[in-house]
């Protein structure tokens with residue numbers, strides 16, 4: 001007889017046991033100043049922990065200063081240990097676990113100028129970085145790869161020492177490790193390019209190195225694309241090869257996402273971007289140039305209709321191909337969606353927008369107060385990654401901008 005798993009059941013992922021299977025997805029909080037976590041970030045994740053999630057994920061923690069895509073993002077360095085500890089302690093006090101999404105933007109550096117050429121799998125013109133003057137990218141060589149592996153390992157160790165329960169290596173959405181996996185950016189002709197097996201070689205090596213460094217005490221996750229959502233991009237068959245390689249490299253769990261920041265944002269979100277809101281927020285910050293570019297990008301988006309669990313067909317194919325624990329992500333809107341994910345063999349569910357809208361949704365699902373999220377996928381929240389008070393849902397009261405100017409570890 002098949003046992004019915006509830007999303008409220010605890011789960012063990014490698015060295016980590018979660019109180020339930022709801023995970024807050026890494027979603028750029030914009031709650032750091034000069035790369036240091038602020039009190040706003042502590043409040044944001046404490047609200048989520050108090051609201052019932054099993055684990056919350058701190059988004060986009062760059063492994064080096066040039067690994068950031070926006071100037072205020074956290075970059076991992078010993079100086080910020082007290083701030084990271086304040087954050088993890090506050091989340092633990094509410095009974096939740098906390099994961100660090102560690103990442104490198106590679107050539108996707110849209111918000112700042114990097115010295116020299118940005119790194120990527122391949123060289124050439126860098127369309128994503130051009131707006132900030134990052135016109136050219138260069139193909140990483142062996143020495144670069146060793147250096148970047150060492151940066152990820154150092155970031156993972158720092159996260160562990162700061163009290164994080166898990167690290168999530170970002171291998172999706174068009175960032176550096178995805179620039180290897182995706183044929184949209186990888187044009188190499190050596191053992192890191194060509195076949196899907198070759199394209200995942202460097203990301204798998206990265207995961208194995210991080211696992212070896214911290215995997216005994218800290219869960220090692222990877223966020224991958226089930227597909228890129230474009231004609232020339234990675235297909236689900238590539239996603240399967242990626243998942244198999246990361247399973248072999250020792251991943252404790254894979255988080256299944258999709259889409260690329262430049263080519264297919266609509267695929268990532270299962271709906272069109274809210275360009276009007278993005279343009280409004282960018283103009284408020286005086287960033288007319290980016291606002292103009294965003295307006296132009298809207299023209300190329302297909303007119304798709306949002307569907308709950310929009311990655312399900314793809315994710316099922318990955319589920320059928322691997323044994324490693326998998327977290328379903330993409331359009332979880334209701335308790336029934338989460339239960340369906342469990343019944344289809346996914347170990348966890350990962351949610352972003354519904355928890356930005358209501359950080360207490362998991363408790364409300366549990367008590368029966370709600371069975372459905374009130375989020376309407378307007379995607380206005382995405383615009384607020386450019387706002388000085390940080391990411392928020394436009395249906396909620398504004399964030400307190402003062403909290404985003406005080407370091408997380410500051411004493412009163």
Ligand SMILES: Cc1cc2nc3c(=O)[nH]c(=O)nc-3n(C[C@H](O)[C@H](O)[C@H](O)COP(=O)(O)O)c2cc1C
Pocket residue numbers: 025026027028029059060101170173223257268269329330331332350351352353354381382383385391
């Ligand atoms: C405001 C916002 C910021 C995001 N920033 C990130 C990020 O920094 N890293 C990441 O992996 N995904 C990011 N995402 C994508 C989400 O993690 C998630 O993959 C996507 O929203 C689909 O999940 P959902 O349907 O539950 O919202 C972001 C999403 C939103 C709404």
